[in-house]
Amino acid sequence: MTIAFKVCGLTRPQDVSAAVQSGARYVGFVFFPKSPRNVTLEQARALALAVPSGVAKVALTVDAEDADLDALVAAVPVDMVQLHGHESPDRVAEVRARYGLPVMKALGIASAADLARIDSYAEVADQLLIDAKPPEGADLPGGNGLAFDWRLLAGRKYWTKPWMLAGGLTPGNVAEAVRLTGARQVDVSSGVESAPGLKDAGRMAAFAKALAPSN
Numbered sequence: 001m002t003i004a005f006k007v008c009g010l011t012r013p014q015d016v017s018a019a020v021q022s023g024a025r026y027v028g029f030v031f032f033p034k035s036p037r038n039v040t041l042e043q044a045r046a047l048a049l050a051v052p053s054g055v056a057k058v059a060l061t062v063d064a065e066d067a068d069l070d071a072l073v074a075a076v077p078v079d080m081v082q083l084h085g086h087e088s089p090d091r092v093a094e095v096r097a098r099y100g101l102p103v104m105k106a107l108g109i110a111s112a113a114d115l116a117r118i119d120s121y122a123e124v125a126d127q128l129l130i131d132a133k134p135p136e137g138a139d140l141p142g143g144n145g146l147a148f149d150w151r152l153l154a155g156r157k158y159w160t161k162p163w164m165l166a167g168g169l170t171p172g173n174v175a176e177a178v179r180l181t182g183a184r185q186v187d188v189s190s191g192v193e194s195a196p197g198l199k200d201a202g203r204m205a206a207f208a209k210a211l212a213p214s215n
Contacts, residue, residue, distance in 0.1 A: 003178055003211040006164065007204060008060060009037030009189040011197045016047050018201035020055055022208040027051055028058040028082065028187075031072060036196035037189070041075040048077050058082050058104065066098065073099050080104055082129065093124040102126035106166070108133030109148045122159040129187060132167030147173070153181040171206035178211070186211070 008028030063085030110133040147168030166187035
């Protein structure tokens with residue numbers, strides 16, 4: 001079975017093109033000023049307009065207010081909103097209803113105890129992103145290059161909504177991550193970069209190759 005993948009944190013036209021060429025099913029743009037991958041609405045609009053149809057454009061936001069989301073959705077032709085902060089299930093439902101766009105909710109995992117709260121989000125989100133929980137005091141909720149113990153997901157009953165595995169994935173470990181978790185979708189950011197915010201075409205191609213059915 002083909003594994004779909006998302007390249008998140010794109011900042012340059014050539015990186016968007018390389019991600020699409022590598023076979024990415026989703027491309028992600030970060031709207032969070034603390035991130036080295038942050039883009040302005042103007043930058044994101046130009047990048048999004050270059051994405052061909054059939055590739056989903058995802059806007060990553062962190063505890064964004066309605067006014068910020070209003071401006072984002074008005075300016076940038078996105079296909080999905082990714083909520084990567086402390087948004088409650090009620091907030092997820094609000095965002096979904098307000099904009100009529102699919103919502104992906106990111107949830108950080110560090111131990112088995114963290115899995116318990118996922119079910120309540122599966123009831124309201126269109127997709128789930130299962131990521132590594134950021135370390136205490138971290139400035140970024142994701143994109144830290146950290147993985148969680150994938151064995152936490154091994155053999156478990158999965159959620160009713162599509163989900164995506166994230167956190168510390170690289171061309172060298174993504175095949176093993178998929179084998180251990182059963183993930184059918186994965187997300188990569190820092191694992192295909194030459195520097196924070198700068199994607200590497202060769203690494204994206206290697207990531208895609210590692211997910212090919214023959215591997």
